[in-house]
Amino acid sequence: MHRVLLAGGPTLVRDAYARVIAASPAFALPAQTPTLSDALSNLTTCDLLLIDAQELIRDTSAAAQIRLRHAAACTRVVVLGHVAPAELPFLTGAGVTGVLGPYLEPDDFLTALDVIHGGAMLISPAPAHAAPTPAFRGPLTPLTQREREVLTLIATQPDNTAIAKALGVSPLTVKSHINRIMHKLAASSRSQLVVLAYESHLITPGTPAATRTAEAEHHALTSRPGQSS
Numbered sequence: 001m002h003r004v005l006l007a008g009g010p011t012l013v014r015d016a017y018a019r020v021i022a023a024s025p026a027f028a029l030p031a032q033t034p035t036l037s038d039a040l041s042n043l044t045t046c047d048l049l050l051i052d053a054q055e056l057i058r059d060t061s062a063a064a065q066i067r068l069r070h071a072a073a074c075t076r077v078v079v080l081g082h083v084a085p086a087e088l089p090f091l092t093g094a095g096v097t098g099v100l101g102p103y104l105e106p107d108d109f110l111t112a113l114d115v116i117h118g119g120a121m122l123i124s125p126a127p128a129h130a131a132p133t134p135a136f137r138g139p140l141t142p143l144t145q146r147e148r149e150v151l152t153l154i155a156t157q158p159d160n161t162a163i164a165k166a167l168g169v170s171p172l173t174v175k176s177h178i179n180r181i182m183h184k185l186a187a188s189s190r191s192q193l194v195v196l197a198y199e200s201h202l203i204t205p206g207t208p209a210a211t212r213t214a215e216a217e218h219h220a221l222t223s224r225p226g227q228s229s
Contacts, residue, residue, distance in 0.1 A: 001028050002047045002114070003048070004021050004046060005031050005033065005039055006050050006052075007032075007038070010054070015032075024110050026110070026114060031046070036056075039051075040067060047117060048077075051068075051071075051077065053080060053082055056079065065094065068094045072096060077095060078100060079098070080100055080102075082102065088191075098112065098113075098116040098123070099124065100112055101124040103124070121156070121194060122198075123199075140185070140202060142185070143181060143185075146177065147184070148202065150163060150177040152197060153166055154190065160178070
């Protein structure tokens, strides 16, 4: 059972999230704190810390950034609510492993929490009617099929060794792929590649990371010489 701590945001919003979470047998009854600062003393009692995006917007000081990194070092951290695309690299760089917008249905929301708890990074897409943000709209057209597979695994695997194992190649080969992907997409960091994978819908929130890894492994096996398709 996953233990959840809710931090920040309007009380009614926290209560709504709490009811959805507590209704699931996979989650323990969540605790609530009005601010991120209050939550820091309770991190040892939770498996997932859910922070309202308004809490981060309200306090953008350097001290708040330090508190966020401290929280991410102790538990899995998820930001709930509207987050500007330009803020995503900072959040992922600070250790946040989930950003869930307010447009998810309750079942999808719970599935997303379970996926994040399992070790994956997950960023929910913007609603279908929202206009794309130019800074993160970079097309994946220049990428080869293998580079798309690598980009998918960058967003779901912890390191290059895990990616190499999934694809049946060496970590050095993976590093070369990543360097080419960053050059083609004009990305400046690994975190930005993760953002691009989600913003381009290469990764769909709610699909377990293990499933994506298995698909990549299957493609690696069937694409090797002498293997049947």
